[in-house]
Amino acid sequence: KYLLSRRLGNPDLAGDALQDIWLRLEGNGNTDAIEPVQNPGAYLYRMAFNAAIDQQRAEDRRLSVGEVETMLELVSPTPGP
DSSP states (O other): OHHHHHHHTOHHHHHHHHHHHHHHHHHOOOOTTOOOOSOHHHHHHHHHHHHHHHHHHHHHHSOOHHHHHHHHHHSOSSOOO
């Protein structure tokens, strides 16, 4: 977690990403079609980093409370034609 926290600059995001990949791996019951991983540490690190980037992108798409309030003020309360 330490390396991922350093790379992302956010220990909470790193923890969330690690938990996300743990759930993904735990939920993958079909291990017959999976080939052995050459470097498990690097594989898990890359999975967690990618999950964190996905979380950041999703968060960037969300509007803040102030942005939502501004948009609600743009709507006219009077009925249109």
